[in-house]
Amino acid sequence: MIDFNKKIDRSKNNSRKWDGRKKFFGKKDILPMWVADMDIETTNVVVEALKNKADQKIFGYTMENERYIGSLVNWVEKRHEYILSFDKIAHSPTVVTSLNLLIKTLTNKGDKIMVQSPSYPQFIKQINDNGRKLIINELVKKDGRYEIDFIDFEEKVKTSKVFILCNPHNPSGRVWTREELSKIAEICVKYEIKIISDEIHSDLILNGKHISIASLGKEVESLVYTCFSCTKTFNLAGIQSSFVVFPTIETKKCFIDELILIGVHEPNSFCMEMVISAYNKGEEWLEELLEHLRGNIEFAIEYIDKNIPEIKVEKPEATYLLWLDLRKFGVEGEKLKEKLVEDGGLALTMGEAFMGEGFARMNIACPRYMLEDGLERLKKAFG
Numbered sequence: 001m002i003d004f005n006k007k008i009d010r011s012k013n014n015s016r017k018w019d020g021r022k023k024f025f026g027k028k029d030i031l032p033m034w035v036a037d038m039d040i041e042t043t044n045v046v047v048e049a050l051k052n053k054a055d056q057k058i059f060g061y062t063m064e065n066e067r068y069i070g071s072l073v074n075w076v077e078k079r080h081e082y083i084l085s086f087d088k089i090a091h092s093p094t095v096v097t098s099l100n101l102l103i104k105t106l107t108n109k110g111d112k113i114m115v116q117s118p119s120y121p122q123f124i125k126q127i128n129d130n131g132r133k134l135i136i137n138e139l140v141k142k143d144g145r146y147e148i149d150f151i152d153f154e155e156k157v158k159t160s161k162v163f164i165l166c167n168p169h170n171p172s173g174r175v176w177t178r179e180e181l182s183k184i185a186e187i188c189v190k191y192e193i194k195i196i197s198d199e200i201h202s203d204l205i206l207n208g209k210h211i212s213i214a215s216l217g218k219e220v221e222s223l224v225y226t227c228f229s230c231t232k233t234f235n236l237a238g239i240q241s242s243f244v245v246f247p248t249i250e251t252k253k254c255f256i257d258e259l260i261l262i263g264v265h266e267p268n269s270f271c272m273e274m275v276i277s278a279y280n281k282g283e284e285w286l287e288e289l290l291e292h293l294r295g296n297i298e299f300a301i302e303y304i305d306k307n308i309p310e311i312k313v314e315k316p317e318a319t320y321l322l323w324l325d326l327r328k329f330g331v332e333g334e335k336l337k338e339k340l341v342e343d344g345g346l347a348l349t350m351g352e353a354f355m356g357e358g359f360a361r362m363n364i365a366c367p368r369y370m371l372e373d374g375l376e377r378l379k380k381a382f383g
């Protein structure tokens with residue numbers, strides 16, 4: 001049994017979540033539950049692999065190899081029952097790098113790209129910063145659960161060049177059902193709309209199985225660019241690694257040309273060992289982690305329902321993020337942030353960044369003592 005509740009110390013960890021408190025919230029002595037990484041140690045199998053790599057003492061230029069790409073292929077087949085072809089997979093340092101370069105290779109300036117709101121902030125930023133036009137298909141809440149308004153979806157996507165899907169969805173934690181994904185696929189095939197499918201959270205499904213939209217048939221697969229990464233799954237974002245699965249070898253080539261243009265050639269030495277060890281030997285750790293996350297989610301939701309019932313929160317079906325609906329308190333924007341920071345001593349990611357005014361995102365991937373502290377602070381802010 002792994003002890004996910006043991007005390008952790010990130011004071012010398014160069015952590016954005018912890019060291020960024022002063023810069024982003026104006027105060028150092030607050031509890032940070034914002035950035036989406038875990039206050040949890042990664043699996044020992046990765047630590048061992050990194051130590052072994054360090055022991056080699058030579059860190060010259062690397063070359064991507066079959067062990068690296070193969071570890072993803074085996075993982076996705078084993079966990080998600082989807083068979084990827086080796087030759088259509090490319091390494092990319094991060095998913096955000098991939099989003100940026102896919103936008104550049106698949107669209108021109110002024111083209112429309114659709115996302116669903118609330119949206120992972122980098123989707124919005126990459127579209128805007130690249131001079132593309134942001135189109136929003138707003139998710140609608142039915143009985144507290146986010147669903148897709150397919151009439152609006154079709155109306156808007158048909159004039160777009162690309163649709164960026166977040167599967168599972170950050171920040172709501174929705175795991176799109178086979179029916180929902182099939183409907184998305186059907187509409188995108190009908191209008192030949194390309195799909196960038198960000199599946200970085202796909203290993204963090206709390207119940208059930210992940211379905212890659214590209215796995216739903218040849219027609220849709222020919223339109224999909226899937227982003228995978230083990231960095232959320234195993235808490236390795238600081239080392240960086242990700243993959244893109246392309247519909248064709250030609251589209252992969254265009255992407256690699258673009259990567260080379262910005263000076264990114266091959267994966268770094270540590271990232272390759274990290275991915276290979278995590279995917280080949282990390283599954284047992286992940287199962288235990290998911291159990292811990294399920295426990296934290298149950299605990300947090302029960303606490304909120306009992307102590308701060310004005311906050312509406314749905315149980316996420318995936319991810320370690322709680323999307324808190326704080327609209328009952330009648331404060332938004334900077335005022336809401338101030339309330340959390342000044343009254344509660346708590347740093348959450350504010351909803352505005354996701355186009356979700358009046359909401360805040362709370363990261364519960366931490367030891368239980370920290371979660372308890374965070375919930376008490378949340379209560380204090382709104383008490």
Ligand SMILES: Cc1ncc(COP(=O)(O)O)c(C=O)c1O
Pocket residue numbers: 036093094095096097120166170198200201229231237241242
């Ligand atoms: C949906 C989604 N995509 C991408 C990322 C970032 O991935 P990377 O660190 O590989 O750029 C995140 C991080 O929170 C995310 O939630």
